[in-house]
Amino acid sequence: MNDTTNMERQATAAPAIELKGISKAFGPVQANKDISIRVMPGTIHGIIGENGAGKSTLMSILYGFYKADKGEIFISGKKTDIPDSQAAITAGIGMVFQHFKLVENFTVLENIILGAEDGRLLKPSLAKARKSLLKLADDYGLKVDPDALIQDIGVGMQQRVEILKALYRQADILILDEPTGVLTPAEADQLFRILGRLRSEGKTIILITHKLREIMNITDTVSVMRRGEMTATVKTAETSPAELAELMVGRKVLLRVDKKPAQPAEVVLDIKGLRVVDEKGVERLRGIDLQVRAGEILGVAGVAGNGQSELLEVLGGYQTGSGSVQVKGQALDLTGKHSDGQSRRNRGIAHVPEDRQREGLIMDFQAWENTAFGYHKDPAYRHGILMDNAAIKADTVEKMERFDVRPPNPRLAAKSFSGGNQQKIVLAREIERNPDLLLIGQPTRGVDIGAIEFIHQQIVALRDQGKAILLVSVELEEILALSDRVAVMFDGQVMGVRDASATDEKELGLMMAGITDTEADAKIGA
Amino acid sequence: MDVMPKWAEVVLVPLISLVLAAILSALVILGIGEDPVAAVKLMVTGALGSTYGWGYTLYYATNFMFTGLCVSIAFHARLFNIGGEGQAMLGGLGVALACLYIPWPHWSLALIGATAMAALFGAAWAAIPAFLQAKRGSHIVITTIMFNFIAAAVLNYILVNMMRPKGSMDPATARFPDATKLPTLHDLLAPIGINFSKAAPANISLLVAVAACIFLWVLIWRTRLGYEIRAYGQSESAAKYAGISPVKITMIAMVISGALAGMMAINNVMGEAERLVLNATEGAGFIGIAVALMGRSHPFGVFLAAILFGFLYQGGAELALWTSIPRELIVVIQALVILFTGALDNMVRMPLEKIFLGIRNARAPKPAEPAE
Numbered sequence: 001m002n003d004t005t006n007m008e009r010q011a012t013a014a015p016a017i018e019l020k021g022i023s024k025a026f027g028p029v030q031a032n033k034d035i036s037i038r039v040m041p042g043t044i045h046g047i048i049g050e051n052g053a054g055k056s057t058l059m060s061i062l063y064g065f066y067k068a069d070k071g072e073i074f075i076s077g078k079k080t081d082i083p084d085s086q087a088a089i090t091a092g093i094g095m096v097f098q099h100f101k102l103v104e105n106f107t108v109l110e111n112i113i114l115g116a117e118d119g120r121l122l123k124p125s126l127a128k129a130r131k132s133l134l135k136l137a138d139d140y141g142l143k144v145d146p147d148a149l150i151q152d153i154g155v156g157m158q159q160r161v162e163i164l165k166a167l168y169r170q171a172d173i174l175i176l177d178e179p180t181g182v183l184t185p186a187e188a189d190q191l192f193r194i195l196g197r198l199r200s201e202g203k204t205i206i207l208i209t210h211k212l213r214e215i216m217n218i219t220d221t222v223s224v225m226r227r228g229e230m231t232a233t234v235k236t237a238e239t240s241p242a243e244l245a246e247l248m249v250g251r252k253v254l255l256r257v258d259k260k261p262a263q264p265a266e267v268v269l270d271i272k273g274l275r276v277v278d279e280k281g282v283e284r285l286r287g288i289d290l291q292v293r294a295g296e297i298l299g300v301a302g303v304a305g306n307g308q309s310e311l312l313e314v315l316g317g318y319q320t321g322s323g324s325v326q327v328k329g330q331a332l333d334l335t336g337k338h339s340d341g342q343s344r345r346n347r348g349i350a351h352v353p354e355d356r357q358r359e360g361l362i363m364d365f366q367a368w369e370n371t372a373f374g375y376h377k378d379p380a381y382r383h384g385i386l387m388d389n390a391a392i393k394a395d396t397v398e399k400m401e402r403f404d405v406r407p408p409n410p411r412l413a414a415k416s417f418s419g420g421n422q423q424k425i426v427l428a429r430e431i432e433r434n435p436d437l438l439l440i441g442q443p444t445r446g447v448d449i450g451a452i453e454f455i456h457q458q459i460v461a462l463r464d465q466g467k468a469i470l471l472v473s474v475e476l477e478e479i480l481a482l483s484d485r486v487a488v489m490f491d492g493q494v495m496g497v498r499d500a501s502a503t504d505e506k507e508l509g510l511m512m513a514g515i516t517d518t519e520a521d522a523k524i525g526a
Numbered sequence: 527m528d529v530m531p532k533w534a535e536v537v538l539v540p541l542i543s544l545v546l547a548a549i550l551s552a553l554v555i556l557g558i559g560e561d562p563v564a565a566v567k568l569m570v571t572g573a574l575g576s577t578y579g580w581g582y583t584l585y586y587a588t589n590f591m592f593t594g595l596c597v598s599i600a601f602h603a604r605l606f607n608i609g610g611e612g613q614a615m616l617g618g619l620g621v622a623l624a625c626l627y628i629p630w631p632h633w634s635l636a637l638i639g640a641t642a643m644a645a646l647f648g649a650a651w652a653a654i655p656a657f658l659q660a661k662r663g664s665h666i667v668i669t670t671i672m673f674n675f676i677a678a679a680v681l682n683y684i685l686v687n688m689m690r691p692k693g694s695m696d697p698a699t700a701r702f703p704d705a706t707k708l709p710t711l712h713d714l715l716a717p718i719g720i721n722f723s724k725a726a727p728a729n730i731s732l733l734v735a736v737a738a739c740i741f742l743w744v745l746i747w748r749t750r751l752g753y754e755i756r757a758y759g760q761s762e763s764a765a766k767y768a769g770i771s772p773v774k775i776t777m778i779a780m781v782i783s784g785a786l787a788g789m790m791a792i793n794n795v796m797g798e799a800e801r802l803v804l805n806a807t808e809g810a811g812f813i814g815i816a817v818a819l820m821g822r823s824h825p826f827g828v829f830l831a832a833i834l835f836g837f838l839y840q841g842g843a844e845l846a847l848w849t850s851i852p853r854e855l856i857v858v859i860q861a862l863v864i865l866f867t868g869a870l871d872n873m874v875r876m877p878l879e880k881i882f883l884g885i886r887n888a889r890a891p892k893p894a895e896p897a898e
Contacts, residue, residue, distance in 0.1 A: 124789035131612065319767040339767025350765070359767040363761045367752070376753050386748045 014043040016173055016204035017062070023069035024057055031057040032068070033228045039221075040174075041076075044195060044205045045216040046236070049225030050448040052418060055208050058225070059175050064088040068311040076172075094166025094475075098178045100158050102150045108161050109133065112168050119420040124464035129168065129384045136167050140199050155303070156187035156263055163194070173204045178354030180214060183304050184508035185476065192218045211239040213477075224248055249449045262484040264293035267470035269315075270439050274334075276310045282311040285321065292437070292468040297459065299483025299500065300472045301511055307492040310353055312441045315470070316351040317344040327437060328519060341374055350430035351421075352404045354441030354472065356463045360426040361414040368396040368410040371429050399428040406452065420451030427455060432463055441472040458481060476505055476512075490514040528650075530882045532897060538818060542874045543866040544834075546858070553857045560851050572844025573837045579844070581711060581726015584738060585798065586810075587836030588728065591735040592790035593814025594821060594828035595742050596783045601823040602746055602777035604759040609655060609670030609789040612677030613648040617788025618795040619681060620647030622802035625702040635739065636706040640796050641734065641789055648788015649781045656780030659774040666780075685804060698803040708797045716819070732794035736829070743825040745782075746834025755779050787811060813839075816860070819868035831867075838863065 015038040024032040031054045034436040039045040049055050060066045062073065064082040067069045073080050074265040075091045082088050088095070109129055118125040137143050140200040142160050150158060159179060160298050166174055176195075195205055195218060207219060215222050216236060223233040224247040232247050233318055269292040277286040292298045298347040300308050312320035315332075317340045327347055333339045344351070355357035361370050372381055372392045381392050403424045405417070414422055423443070429436065443459060459482060463469055473479050479486055480500060488495045488511035495511040529537075559809070572741035573583045593610045600607035620643035630636035653670035685697040694700075708729045715722040746752040757776040758765040765772060794806050813835055821827025840857025866874075 029878070164755060316767065317769060340771065341767055343769070343813070344768065353767055355763075356763065358763045361766070362757055362764050363759050372753070373757065373764070376750055376768075382750075385745070387750055389748070 004506065013041055015039055015074070016076060017124075017206070018074040018077075019058075020072045020074070022058065022068045022073075024061060024066060024068050032061070032261050033429070035071070035225075035228075035230045037223055037230060037233065037260035039173075039204055040204060041204050042199060042202045043220040044199055044207060044218055045217035046209065046222040047225060047245060048209060048212070048222060052212065052448075053225040053248070055225055056177065058227075059095070059177060059206070059208060062088065063093060063175065064142075089169050092172040093169060093175065094169060094171025094173065095161045095175045096159065096166060096177065096179060098181055098210070100162050101163060103348065103413050104151040105149060106142050107147050107149055108153070108164075109149060111161055112146075112165050116169055118449065132168060133164065138162055140167065140194065140201060142167075142194060154187075155182045155420065159183070160193065160194070163198075170186070170205075171196070172463040173206070175208070177325055178210070179207070180209070180211065181474070182304055184512045185505060186469060186513055188214070188225045212244055213342060215244065216241060216269045226250060228425045229336050235258060238479075245449060251450070257456045257460060257481045259482075260464070263466075264296040264297045264484070265466060266294055267291050267295050270324075270326040270472060272324040272326075273312070273319055273324060274314065276307075276314050276321040278310070278319075278320055284492050287493055288489075288492075290470075290487055290494060290497075292470050293461060294436075294468050295466045295480055296470055296484040297463050297469040299479035299486045300476070300489055301476055301479045301486055301508055306489045306512075308474075308489055310440070310492075311489070312351070312354060312439050312470075312472055315344070315349065315439050316353065317341045317349075341375065345374060345433070347434035350433050350435035350438050352426050352430050352438070352440040352443060354445070356422055356426050357495050361422060363415040364413055364414055367405070367417070367425055368393045368398070370425055371396040371399060371410075375433065376428070379431055380394045384472060391435070400425075402432070403428040403458070410497050418448065419446040420448045420455075423447050423455060424451065427458060431458060433468065435468065437468045439472075442473070442474065442480060444473075476508060479508075480505065488512055528765055530879055534878065534882065536822070539871065539874050539878060540867055541549065542878070543871070544863065545864040546874070547859070547862040548854075548861050554855065554858060554862075555851065558851070558855070559749055559837075560849065565845060565849065565851060566728050568845055568848055569841030570838075572848075575842035576723065577711075577721070578723035578726050581723045581728040582840040582843075583833070583836040584711070584728040584758055585726065585836070587791070587832045587837040588732045588735045588793045589790050589807075589810040589833035590817045591739060591829060591834050592812050594792070594809050594817030594832050595738055595814075595825060596787035596811075597814045597818035598821065598823040598825065598828055599742060599746070599755070599779070599786065600783040601751075601818060602759045603755045604762075605659070605722060605776065605779055605783075606667050606813065607652065607670055607780065607783045607787075608667055609652060609673045609677075609811070610814045611807055611809065612670070613651045613784040613787035614676040614790045614807045614811050615674075615681050616651040617644035617648040617791035618806050619684065620788060621645045621791040621795045622699050622702075625706040625796060626689075626699060627891070630703075630705045631686060633706060633708055635709060637730070637796075640858045641792050643801070644788040644791040645785035646759055646788070648791075649785040651776065652780045652784020652787070656777050656784075659780075660714075660776040677819040678805075697739065697805075699801045702796065702800045707800065708792070710734075710797075727798040729797035732793065734789070734833075737788065739825040739829050742786075744770065746825070749777065787814070811860035813860075816868060819864065835860070835861075869891060 017039040017218055019035060019037045022032050022035040035058060047055050057066065061068045062082065064084040064087050065081065073082055080091050080259060082091065082464045103114065111124055111134060113125050118128065133146055144157060144160055144164065150161065168522045179191060183191060199205060220234045220237050221233060222244065224231045224241065224244060226248055239334060245457065250317065271288055273289045274285055274288040275283065278284050288311065290298065300311065304307050310319055314334060315322040315325065320339060325334060327349060335345065354499050357363055362373060376387065380386050393410050400408040400410065400451060405421050405424045414425065417425065440459065442454050459469060471482055483500045485497055486503060487497045488508055490512060536617040555562040555565050561728060573579045579792060596613065597607055597609045599867040602684060621640045624643040628639060651673060655666055655673055658664040658669050659666040682697065685699065689699045690697060691700045691725065708731065711726065711728045712722040712724045713731060746756065754770045755775055757768065758770055764771055771882050790810060795802050799806060817828055819837055821831040838856065838860055842859065845856060846853040
């Protein structure tokens with residue numbers, strides 16, 4: 001929140017950043033169209049928009065990764081050229097990327113001076129850095145252990161190191177790209193407190209996110225981007241989530257899922273003592289017990305990297321495991337000859353993987369080829385020893401129509417579709433197989449709000465047909481909106497299972513941070 | 527959306543690359559004080575001006591088709607098989623064994639038997655690096671290069687110590703029996719009234735190579751196996767998700783690849799030399815890489831690129847024979863073609879994409895909003 005001195009400063013000072021008429025095209029795609037924006041010093045400015053709206057392109061231009069086709073950049077009122085990231089750093093801009101750029105087996109201190117060493121010898125730079133680091137930590141309340149290895153500290157702490165890296169390089173303007181994607185709710189709150197402190201110390205912060213809640217909580221002003229254009233810039237205090245969502249999508253959207261109470265029947269998926277050890281010998285799943293019944297959605301919540309991916313992979317048949325998994329009363333082969341995607345599909349298990357670009361789709365294949373993906377041995381797609389391409393294409397046209405894939409062109413490569421439409425292609429392929437069990441990971445990651453509504457409806461519709469659904473998502477809101485029961489995973493274990501109607505973000509957030517049931521009860525009680 | 531129409535992609539880009547390579551070659555010829563126009567004339571008449579020239583051009587082209595297909599199928603599985611040379615050498619051994627030790631009643635049966643042996647030997651030689659890659663993670667580029675040297679050494683040993691006829695000073699096998707003599711294009715075309723040169727080595731293997739092109743096209747684009755190979759080549763992580771076994775696909779793609787390289791031996795060993803000599807492959811295995819690059823790993827593209835390289839080979843030989851332009855210059859010209867069509871592809875593609883984009887934007891001043 002702005003105090004009065006801040007307000008005065010804004011009125012008199014030049015904007016910390018001013019972009020005038022920025023345009024950038026990649027081939028036929030106009031990523032940024034004539035974008036102008038003013039960010040006042042000592043404020044937090046949110047930039048919100050759907051995936052592909054052009055937020056990241058705009059920030060990459062500001063940080064010198066791309067060169068704008070047109071337009072000017074002013075830093076503190078001075079016209080500035082930013083041809084590369086070195087120039088951005090010199091201009092006082094620091095960037096905290098969504099995926100941290102840290103060397104895992106270096107210490108915090110070594111990471112902070114990396115690329116900003118003062119001379120050929122390391123020792124004096126390290127000593128100097130240690131001094132300024134302690135001062136920074138003091139000034140901004142960013143406590144870290146300078147000698148800890150990055151691999152030994154948590155994600156929240158790693159993010160703190162990224163922020164310190166920027167501050168060490170004398171950044172006055174901090175850009176944070178989707179900073180809360182990897183954090184627990186508690187860690188996110190902590191981050192926001194740090195950002196508030198930085199603001200009160202006069203730093204300017206640009207926060208890129210697609211989460212409306214974060215925008216409402218922390219920013220002073222917010223700009224909305226849609227299809228490469230800046231559709232509005234408003235004071236956060238004068239807007240509402242519903243209005244922002246409408247500005248992002250261009251029409252009114254439903255922010256919740258309509259669904260009837262579940263009617264769970266027999267157990268379809270029964271997991272007992274499931275363990276997974278990955279290629280490096282690290283135990284990723286440490287004895288999981290879970291059950292999913294027909295006609296219910298079991299949501300698996302947790303911060304990314306706590307074993308959810310491995311759970312989907314082992315059930316999907318491309319990761320080996322030990323323990324017992326039964327589907328409709330019959331054991332699944334977890335290590336042997338029948339532990340592959342084909343056998344799983346034959347058992348009535350459909351899988352919408354977490355990462356559609358890396359797993360669910362072949363990006364250079366056309367839509368119709370992707371519709372057969374994983375089911376390419378289906379007799380319906382066979383014509384003698386050849387594939388019946390005509391049959392697959394006809395099937396694709398039908399599926400595209402039912403799932404409202406746009407454009408409905410089966411000959412277009414998967415990479416040419418938007419994220420939401422790519423996801424619809426995967427969903428259509430898996431759901432239309434009428435599976436007994438649907439595994440679905442991050443169903444709406446990188447999907448536009450308009451398509452989220454549709455995808456959620458499809459998942460609920462499948463549940464209402466009496467199918468069992470295992471949903472993995474790092475978006476707690478999505479888990480709560482869709483699931484009938486919620487399991488929380490932490491460090492390869494299930495911390496607990498709750499009825500979705502009888503829990504809330506706070507309780508789940510504590511469990512996601514590894515606090516056990518009883519501890520959580522105590523905390524909530526306290 | 528693709529920026530360029532398909533015809534521009536498959537015709538215009540390689541064509542412009544070729545023209546650029548030709549211009550640079552002309553400058554090089556000028557640089558060494560020769561007349562480029564005369565040189566081109568000599569190459570064209572030498573390679574295409576007579577049935578004799580055509581016979582040699584097509585003979586080389588046959589070799590390059592086999593090795594080009596070999597590299598292409600591996601490319602589709604994103605495996606870079608540089609071992610075509612060694613696999614073709616081993617294919618030659620298979621052909622020699624089949625022709626020397628089995629009494630064939632007719633050339634047609636001999637052709638079938640020799641083709642099978644050639645494919646088997648080539649496939650086996652490719653299977654070892656494939657296994658090492660699939661099971662042990664040894665990089666296929668390294669192992670296939672190594673296997674070229676091993677193949678040469680093995681062949682040397684076998685020819686000198688085992689298959690050399692007694693009393694011969696030449697590290698080569700005995701001449702194959704007459705029953706295994708393949709019909710040349712002269713023999714094949716005579717019945718329909720075309721008088722093809724008798725001296726040219728092009729033979730019925732050309733038809734086998736063309737059949738291999740068609741077979742491979744069907745395999746890659748129309749069968750489940752081809753689908754799995756392409757899917758694996760595009761994304762290993764997605765292939766695993768779909769239940770496509772990386773080990774299986776690596777093995778199968780490399781075995782097919784090696785078999786195709788091996789089959790080259792029915793052309794150069796059985797069809798032309800009619801005995802197995804040292805270095806019978808003459809680097810065709812490496813030219814195959816360029817052919818596959820230029821043909822974009824598409825069997826039809828490989829067919830055209832193989833004929834182009836056949837032309838360069840034969841035209842180059844003529845040039846060396848009749849002018850003072852050294853044989854090495856041909857290698858320079860071939861290198862320029864490879865450089866422009868393969869390595870510098872984007873240099874032509876990017877400006878061309880810009881032009882097409884400009885045309886499209888001019889036609890439709892307001893690009894349609896993508897449907898939501």
